[in-house]
Structure formats: structure tokens, C-alpha cells
Amino acid sequence: MRNTKSTQLIFELSRSGRRAHLLPPADVPNVDLGSVLPSGALADAPPPLPELAEGDVVRHFTNLSTLNMSVDTHFYPLGSCTMKYNPKRNERLASLPGLVDVHPYQPESTIQGLLEILWNVQNDFAEISGLPAVSLQPAAGAHGELAALMVAAAHFRKLGQHRPNVLAPDSSHGTNPASAKMAGFETITVKSGANGLVDLNDLRSKVNEKTAVFMITNPSTLGLFDTQIKEIAEIVHSHGGLIYLDGANMNAILGITRPGDFGADMMHYNPHKTFSGPHGGGGPGAGPICVRDFLAPYLPAPTVGRKGDTYYLDQGGSDSVGRVRSFFGNVGVLLRAFFYIRSLGGSGLKEVSENAVLNANYLLSRVRHILPVPHGNRCMHEFVASASTLKKEKGISAMDLAKRLLDFGFHAPTVYFPLTVPEAVMVEPTETESKEMMDAFVEALFRITGESADLLHEAPHTTKISRPDEVTAARKPVMKWTAS
């Protein structure tokens, strides 16, 4: 039944002279732009884009969409990514006229409703984090990390302190050290202990008056809440450093504990994870940051303020690090977060975390009979199993498991991250999956571990393609179509 044409490239479908989008005739007197604009700046011909009929375009992209797994179609337990159901109501509401059609340079008097929403989003993010000052400007989690690290750098510059180092645990996400580098810091890795938590002795030996920030993900990428967090914060603070919380895992602790209450000075959210913004096949996201009051003057501006009943853009002062992007921020994603938060209310948000943690623990309790989970029998919103025994005994790797799960109709968990667990299989069910779905996943995993290694090495067997040659793709990169 599958349409075999769907893997032809749009360029291969092109036929000279075909049109889809037609424009109206000009209703103003004709001017020859060729004589108005400098001739040296003009093109001889328009770009060689493909030429198609409207129906061709629709069929092409519709067929392509059917080659994806997605949250709407499949269980997607991709650890660290919080692939929860994305409520349809949010899509409709964010597309209302008055929200979707507002230009970023409109006068404040014409966007009072929108500023009211954004002001509320700031307040909600502050309340959930326990950190009072908020900038909604960053465009994704990594961008928020970078913006917050610049805030820290500006703070220490103001204090006249030279602090060139950022510390981050070995289990941290790759964006942490990459963001630190872009903010001018050098990253020093702090080891995790056998229990998966920060090794306090290692931290003590590395933190000093050169430390600007310790970046911690808590709950961690192993799905563990670091019970020592208070002590960690005390150690770092006693050397004058700041605690940054990578908030990618906030789905576990909404309304239960707050980063500001457990010692964090700065954090980002990933509203495209925690607050149900759809991932769009790679984006968009948003990366709002929350900081303590003493760091507020350094935040990127503008933020939203309120005087009486009027909302306005606060352009910040001379201490602000400056802009990290154009315009206000990824408002479309923030609107969806606002609608999500209002749909659930304060107690509903807490239930989100309770159910996310319940689901993850249920899945853990069943998966650990199939694959060892090195860091204990309990977890927060996700857990990391290891296929290393399976690999040693049967030659079956985490990758083999991931690929074979696709045949059973499940998106694969995150594999080979965090780097501290060999053959890592990182599973995050989220609160929006049912027990039946998780049971089906466990049964599939169980069946797979009983299958022959040879079968698994060649998995998946039911998808349109299998095991693409990534080595050749990287060695002889073909990154665009060219007419043959």
C-alpha cells in the first residue's frame, strides 16, 4: 500500500513550467525594477527551485510524513527528551488571530493581551523554579545555558573576579561544556561516584576560587535526584561559585521541589519537553532562564513588566549581557507552555510529575528483570539500563536493541547517553503513557533479548530502510541534490 514514489526527491518530481502558487496581477503602475535597482545587484534568472503543481507538493510531503515515527503515532520513550503527548488545543489556541499574526515591532498598546500572557509565563516559571527573575529570550535549552553562563560571567566581571572555570559532571549533556566554551569558560569534568551521584571528594578537589559555575542536571541524566544537592551547593557557594541547574529534567519535580530551594542560582527550562511544546522533528524549542535577584540586572532584555494594569517591555539596564537573539523570544512555544500550565493548574502540574515518576518506576521495575539497571531500583522520571552484559554474553548491543524495537512499533530509547554507563539504554515513558503501552514495550524488549544476535544485527526488518551506512555518509558527504 505504501506509495513508492514518496522517496523521490522533490527535485526529481519537478517539470519545467509547472506552478502551484499563483500571484495576483500588479494593481499599481508598473515600474521596471531592473532600472531602479543597481544592475550589479540583480540576478540574471531566479534560483533554480523545483517546479511543481500544488497536488504534487501535497502528496510528496504527506507521503514523507508517513515515514516518521512520532508521539501522535507511537510510544516514544526517548530518554532526556520528555516525549509526552502534545495537546491539540494548544496548537489551535496559539494560532488564534491576535497571537499568531502579531509583528515583533508593534507598539505595546497593541499587544497588551500578549504581554499579559508573557508576564504570567514569567511568573509561573519563577514560581515553579523558586528563582524570581526570568528572561524568556533564549531559543532553546542550550541557548538558555549559554545566556545564563554569560549572566554569571557578567556578574563576576562586575565583582572584578577572574573565574575562568565551569565544572560539570561526567554525565552531563554535551550542550553544557559546549555552552561553557562559547561563554569563554573552560570546562572541568567532575566524576560521578559508583552510585551515579556527584563524587563529592572529586568536586571538592576541583572547586576553588577559579570556579565560576557548577552546572548540574538534577534530577540527573541517570534519572536520579542527587540527595547531596544541598551539600554540593554549599561547597560551591563557599568558594564563591554559582550553581546552574540544567532543567531538562524538570518533568520529575514540578510542585515537589524547586531548584531555587535546593541551592540553584540559575536554570533553564525546556518548555518543549516539560511544558508539552511539540518537538517539530528537531525544533522549535525555547530556553527561558530563571535566576536569583542579584543576577537579575545581567539578564538579556527585554523582559515584560507591569505598571498598574499596563504591561510594557523592560529594556533592562547597562549591566545586561545584551541580546542573545533578535526580537522577543520563541513566543509560539511559550504560548503553548502557558496554555499547558493553565490547563493543569498548580495541582495538575504536581500530578504530572507524580505520574511521570510512577510510570518510570513501573517500567524500571519490569525492565530490570531483562536488562540490568546499574543505578538502583528506584528512579525519578527516567532510568538508564545497560546492555553491556547482553553484549558480552550474546553480542547484542544497545544499538541492536534500539533497532529491533522499531520493528515492534516502538521508538527506541536514547542509547549511548549518558557516557558514564556502557551500552546505555535511557528510557523515559512520561506521564502520558498507559500501563498497557508500557507492558507491551516490556514484552517486546523481553522477546528481543531472546532473539538471535544475527537477526538483531540486521534489524530493523520491517522499516522502509535499515542500517544506513553512516560511515560513508560522513567520509564522502553528499549534502545536497545535484542534477545528474
Place this chain on the structure above:
Amino acid sequence: MLQAIGAASVAELFESIPSELRLNRPLAIPPALSEIELTQHAKKLAGKNLGAETATCFLGGGAYDHFIPAVVDSLASRGEFYTSYTPYQPEVSQGNLQVMFEYETLICQLTGMDVSNASLYDGASATVEAALMCLAQNDGRRKVVVPESLHPEYRMCLKTYFQWIGAELVEVATPEGTLDLQAWTNAIDSQTACVILPQPNFFGIVEDLKPFAAAAKSAGASVVACVDAISLGILDKPSNWSADVVVAEGQSLGNPLQYGGPYLGILACREAFVRRLPGRIAGQTIDRSGKRCWVLTLQTREQHIRREKATSNICTNQGLFALRAAIYLSLLGPQGLKETALLCGQKAHYLKQQIASAPRYSIAFDGATWCEFVVRDQSGDVAGTLEYLQSKGILGGIPLGQWYPELSDCFLVAVTEKRTKCELDSYVAALKHLSVGAFVTNA
């Protein structure tokens, strides 16, 4: 489920969180709303704003009220596209990967570059990343030279990023709205890693940039072009004027205004720069049985592999908006893009000429413009002009004094293919009305 876990309660699952760190009160967030209530609430708030569907929008400055064909919304709202993640498992992401590959090809066709990535956050962050690429490529050189006619917010972002990495932004004045070759050449030296040339510039002016690019090249600097995507329907590809890297704000390509984001950062470059390119790239390969297919490639540039040695920290990008741009460009084709660019230009030209005939107003700069231009209010009351236009349902322009104090009597006006002659005439009628009896200071 608790039984399987071996826990007595859900609360027990949170035991690892020390009790003194718990929030011992409910979150101070309003109670839950049903979908019906939420819809009413949202409509009320949305109704307090004046959007471009209700008003007539002449605002530009990097975000434009272009027409979005229905097909773009319809296809991009398929759950298989918008509820999927970055394509980490190529076997079940061929749809997204092929779209990325097609998007990259379309961007190369548009710009004349060899390689495009799969998107960055927006035009400003793409401009910053392009500068960072050139600083890395031309190791040892620490200066980036730009004209003041580059988008002010893009220049602010460059400064924000540069202050921590020891790079210097050199801004060349453009008092006449255009670049002066002598001043430009003087600003470029052996420390210049790259120059960034806007086309059209922030004032809407189109220049022949070849001599300015050549000045950079002869000093050994790279050339970054910051272009308007729609204008490439009629303006020359940046590859033809020596650009090494091309950046653009992709909002124009089928993406809604939504108060500034999410938009689409376009970044493409010549082959020689590919190892410095930030972000995802889809590449072509074959699968186990020899079938053509697509994967994420050259991942050793990226943060999840290289951590602090990565070319950038970007992870989540703007995939959905790259998809929309790919659909948009496929719908328009070469002829549609050209006609769109021509319509914008012709309508803008008409409005510009008509405004010049309103006694109180003049066109600030002599330079040739495409879809956007700067109007001077000779009475100096820009706020009054824009407020009056707003009372007529017209979002009339962007005051320039906020970025250019010397242009505090000026505003920026943009015209897209959506504007009708009737709307343009209403705009002019309003300005003529304001001109009656106006006290003209420097006519």
C-alpha cells in the same frame, strides 16, 4: 503499578528528595481550566491585541507579513512531522531526514552556496554563528567588520557573544544609508576575520556589494552575506558576489509573525567551511540493501559527540520551520519567488513615490530600495504619525530613533505582496491628512 514497584505510595518514590528541600505548599498557579474555559480565556487575551490579520501591516525590520499558502499550514500540522524528535533513528525518521536534505538543497539553490545546515534559531543567531565560523577558519584574526546598516539587533547579538571570547566588532558608519567604499576599506585590516554585508540593508537599500566584498577578500578576510530570502527572487545570488557564508532570517518563507519567534535561522556556506558549520546536517547514503536514504551526518562537529570541542552548542533547532520553508519554496518555484519579489518591489516603489508627495514627509535616503524604505517626518513627530495611522487601522512603520538617535525623525516602512493599492492609497491619504497645515521645519 505500585505493587510491581514494591512501593506503598507514590510519595515513597520521591524519598530521595530530602524532606527539608520539598515544597510544602501548593504551587501558586491558578487552578486548572477545561478546554472550553481555556478557549474563552485565550480568545479574550488574543482579542486585546491588534494583529496583522485585522490591521494593515507595514512593519518589517527583519520580520514580514508575507502571504502563507494554505498548503504550508496543512502539511506542517501533520502530527508525524510536528510531534517527532530530532531524527536520531534514521529508519523511522526518513520523512524528516529527507525534508532536511531537500531544505538544505533548496537553500543552496537560493544562495548559490555548496552546503546548508538544517537550521539555526533565527537570523541574528545565524549571523553570530557565521562570524564564529569565520573567526575559527581564519585563526588568529579577531575582528569582524560590519556596517551600521546591518540590523541593529544582529549587531547587538554579535557584541553579546564577542565580549566573552576576545573578538572585536568594528562598526562602519552609514550616514547616507549606504556604505562608503573608502571608509569600508579603511576599517578592514590584517586582523579582520570576516565582514558581514547586508543585502538589502536594514534601511531597505540594495547596493552593488561586489567592491565591498572584494575589499575584504583582498585583505584575506572572509565574506558573510546577510540577505532577505524573498529578495533572492530578483537579486543576485550571494555566491556571485564572493560570499563565503550566507545567513538569512527564514521567517519570510512561510512562517507566521508570532511576535518574533519561533523563526528560522538560515546558514549556508562554501565547501571549504563545512567542518566549521554548526548544527544538524542531513546527508545522503545507502542502507544495508543498497537503497538510497538519508542520515544525520558529519556529527563529529556537534556537541553530543565533541562536547566543548564542538563547533557550536546548538542542539534543538527550528526543524518545523525549515519544513515550512521547504514546502513554501516548493510551492513558489522559481517563477513564484520572482513574482513575489517583483510585487513587493513594485508596491513598495509606488508607496514610496506617493509618500514623497505628502508635504510633511520625505524619503530619508537616496539609495535604491526594494520592499522597504525609510521615511522622514519633517515635523519630527514620528510617534504622532504612527499613532494616527494606527487609529486608521494601519501599523505604519518602525520608529528608528530607538537604534539610530540621528534618525529619531524617521521610520521604516515595509510593503509585501499582500498589500493592495487601496491599502497603499489609504496610507498615503492619512499622511496627506497629517500634512495639512503641518509645520515643516526643514523642507
